[in-house]
Amino acid sequence: MKLELRGITKRFGSLVANDHIDLTVEAGEIHALLGENGAGKSTLMNVLYGLYQADSGEVLLDGEVQHFAGPGDAMAAGIGMVHQHFMLIPVFTVAENVMLGHESTKAGGVLDLPTARAKVREISQRFGFHVDPDALVDDLPVGVQQRVEIIKALSRDARVLVFDEPTAVLTPQETDELMGIMRQLKQSGTSIVFITHKLREVREVADRITVIRLGKVVGEAAPTATNAELASLMVGRAVELRVHKEEPKLGDPALVVEGLTVIDPVGHLVVNDVSFTVRRGEILAVAGVQGNGQTELTEALVGLQPRVRGSISLDGIELSTASVRKILDAGVGFVPEDRTEDGLIGEFTIAENLMLDRSEGAPFIRAGSIQRGVLDDFAREKVAEFDVRTQGIDEKVRQLSGGNQQKVVLARELSRELRLLVAAQPTRGVDVGSIEFIHKRIVEARDSGVPVVVVSTELDEVTALADRIMVMYRGRIVGIVPGNTPRDVLGLMMAGEVPAEGAAA
């Protein structure tokens, strides 16, 4: 089915999220929609899916103008959407999830599950999905859950499939499998809109690429375009794609972790007997698929995990039993994985967030009272230094973009006297321009002699920053390898396979 968007404009008050966007997706084409966070990709797709009404412009399917009052209309017209955050009910089976929303019933209101099961089997077989219709969604790996989403869309005879940032939650292997699925769908004549900001994936699978910036189409590109070309189209200026870093000037071992075990509330060992050392002036990157204990490891390092065994010592000081306050005071900077949840208080101003972890004593508190003047000066200085794009230091952090929010976190953590920096997913949900800046600052911290632990599920980030790479799988260390280890080796290690050589670095 051929999809056409003509002159779509969508305003939110004074913000023009989509400005006369034209997009044509031919039948059996994979069309990538590339743009930074906030460029207007998702808004456009929400217009297409009937969640928003466009202020002007029209949606055409096979040349016919459509009017979608809601997702129901869009689905009926043959548009399917695979959301980044799956719209599945975890305690339902695959078949139940697939039939959800258009449940067919037999006499007496009994759900017609057999038909749904048969449908799941039929679609799985057609595309080689290997999905058991009776499995509970909760028990399935993320990649398979995504396939359930795809099956859901296909079971409603979707002829146009929209994938909204589908690879954000996948391992490199699962990503490759998804690419395979997309190619298969394309061969069966389905049109695919692939929304992403990852250049590698786009070039791998897309037939055509449309780049959106600030709500406007800024260009079309062929998949043969280079990363640099695509990135500069996205950002609107030339982007430094590589992190410039010198050879590390290694100092003494600073952070020594021995036999660290973290037990979660239900008694599982989420980090299992982990030992490693980080030296001054070194970046240790912890790679692994989301959910293999990296989060808990970083939380244990800053004292946020209540049940910890083993030893964490920083410059000879034992931290495994210390309170968060003590650990921060010992000079540990922490960039949490989920900034909106653990790193920032959305309703607080930028200035208030900048003093969040120094709410007692100098320099911001005197006689129990906040020193507004000192704080404001500090905040203005940091906003300038870290290039936080804002209307002022009294703007609420909630109103900043992801990249600017992350800069606030980084500004706060790096402005203390640091003896260790722990950064979890430092560039998740951050635009390309800010990624460059954040990486630069992390490398600067390393060069000033601070030991750095970076956790990332993005292989690109890991290989860009790491002096050494530690791969975690199911709470254990698979291996610690040099920073220049090839991607495919890392990919295998992330799946739990111990590399043949070079395990010790």
Next chain:
Amino acid sequence: MSDPQEPQEPRGDAVGAHDTDADVAIEEPAASSPTAATARESARAAAMGPAGTAPPAAGHTDVEPPSRWHTMGQQIVTGNAIISVLAVVLALIVGAIMIAFTDERVQETSAYFFSRPSDMLLAVWDSVSGAYAALFQGSIYNFRRDDFLDGIRPLTETLRFATPLIAGGLGVGLAFRVGMFNIGGRGQILIAASVAGWIAFGFDLPWGIHMIVALIGGLVGGALWAGIAGLLKARTGAHEVIVTIMLNYVAFYLISWMLRTPGLLQAPGSSNPKTPAMMETAIFPKILGFLGPQFNLHLGFILVIIATIVVWWILTRSSLGFRFRAVGENPNAARAAGINVPSVYVYAMLISGALLGLAGVSQVLGTVTTGFTAGIDAGIGFDAITVALLGRSRPWGIFIAGILFGAFKAGGFSMQAAEGVPIEIVLVVQSLIVLFIAAPPLVRTIFRLPAEGGPRRPRPLVSKEVEAK
């Protein structure tokens, strides 16, 4: 996070395609690549190990999502002031309709509405305007009195009624700002009133000192009673709503028992569940006493003004208040920033309880000085929640809201006396105010206000992109 940082040289198409193949070769869909699959399985088995732990679920993180209760609470508690004002306006309009409906003359004239509609409209106007005029005269200024002093007396009564409401509202509001629902105002007021009252009638101390000791005793009593809930939440995670509600019952029946037991709170030689009168040395002086004996406004009002300033300072200027607000807005981030969240809960409840204690003390030492019963709280513990909501948990907002509710209380009686409006109608208006505040979208829809936060921040259903903006 993605290719922009690709450390390798930018690749041409051919190289890229080759790279793709290599990637795919690592792992085709699991089943078709037996080697990778087995390797993975063995690694998996190894990881399970002797400890026999279940694998951590993919995508699972230990981060607790903010509970819906929490988010909803924050929304109700901290909207913008315009909603409060409009809610009051709306409630007064609905109240007017109810006044008209309950008016007898309106009912009579409605019988022949279609032959002479003007009769009924006139009756409606008479009843509504009469009722609200009476409300005004009973709460702010009575034009029927000749001299200014007599005319203004209703306003001082309003402030007197407002005194405990403001104190209680500050207590509840402060707890709101720390993310806690202190529903235990009644119990805290009862305990504070009993302690203060016991000191006030049971001890012989010099004037002034007696009052101060009784005041402090009451504040400590209220603080400790609320502190129980804070401590239980901090130590065991017990939900403060349940604990404070139950402590209301404990306090009520405990005090009731003490009021019936000679030698405890019961007045000697009496069989009523009531205390003796407070001693003169402990009673709050009437601050407008020099104007005439009919002016009952007492020292409590001054204390409440001071309390408002103190709470304002704590919340906006102090390090403690910074931690309070941080925990209230996002306890996870507060914890990660080294703030001791449990201790914040305890401190917040102590201060909240002390403020509700002030409400109780002002009742026994200011308003009802002839001895009190178990009904001394007069529903203030719950009205305080309403006041805190109407004041949006902001100290000065609560101050104004408290005065408004004081006006309803003072004016309600004259509405009833002058116009025969049932006192319940005033309570209906009060309840409607809260109802409208609790439903901001309703108020916005009626007055066609833009959605919260203005048009800059649309709240899409699925888009995280705009959200990140």
